[in-house]
Amino acid sequence: MDEVAGLRAYPLARRGLLMAGLISGFTLATTRVDAQAIHTDTIGMDAGETKVPTDEGDLPAYYARPQGAGPFPILLVMEEAFGVHEHIKDICRRLAKLGYLAVATEYYARIGDLSKMTDPEQIQRDVISRAPDAQMMSDMDATVSWAAANHGDPARLGIVGFCRGGRATWLYAAHSSQLKAAVAWYGQVATPDTDIQPKNPIDIAADLKCPLLGLYGGKDTVNPIASIREAEENAKKAGKTVEIVIFPDAPHGFNADYRPSYREADAKKAWGLMMDWFRKYGVA
Secondary structure, three states, X not given: OHHHHHHHOOOOOHHHHHHXXXXXXXXXXXXXXXXXXXXXXXXXXXXXXEEEOOEOEOEEEEEEEEOXXXXXXXXXXXXXXXXXXXXXXXXXXXXXXXXXXXXXXXXXOOOOOHXXXXXXXXXXXXXXXXXXHHHHHXXXXXXXXXXHOOOEEEEEEEEEEEOHHHHHHHXXXXXXXXXXXXXXXXXXXXXXXXXXXOOOHHHHHHHOOOOEEEEEEOOOOOOOHHHHHHHXXXXXXXXXOEEEEEEOOOOOOOOOOOOOOOOHHHHHHHHHHHHHHHHHOXXX
16 A cells, blocks of 8 residues: 555555556557547658667667768657557658658667557556666667768758657756757656666756757546646856746647647647757757
């Protein structure tokens, strides 16, 4: 009962907050509504599977870029907790239509095949919690190197991440001095500290090395607004450029057009804000 109390008591323990919110967010994601999903063609682009060399071996990835020599502005597309599935691949294709080299790497591939997992608790326990943040940062650096060698312009580098990838977006924005801009869609800002995941976005907000835009839902059970505002405040106190936009009626995953959490109007508005952010800060 002591463990359950961590999920009930107020204020929630950080671990309880993560598990209660994360599992509820995952539950939304396990129900698919493919009829409403957006499908972007590959006309006028090069797109497909590739391998990203890292210091621990190759990682699978998906990329999309306009046809031609480039160099094109680079956008790292950070996967959700469910891997580089069709929705994330479609995000890459949408960005390629707008002139970007977009690449989504399977950062969890060394630990497990997320495409074969459907149980949210298994995903969290067996994969997400076992992924060292330091290794992910290194792998993201390797992805940038791959993009620069494949028609990308590292001087115009940005990152966008969704759900768990939104958390990684915050962390990488504090890690990489190459980044020009970052956009985090409903990424968790308060996560439990562990030996291999020692800090969360609230902790590193003061260390951001590029402007960051956060896009969150007012009805997001994963991210209490107070936690989002705390991360924002920590960044701004340190003189960082951060803008948080909260869509009052949107839940977690409001851009995920393949599941019930999708909110078309909010997703379209947020997408426009994202593209304006990248143009404003030199990722175009």
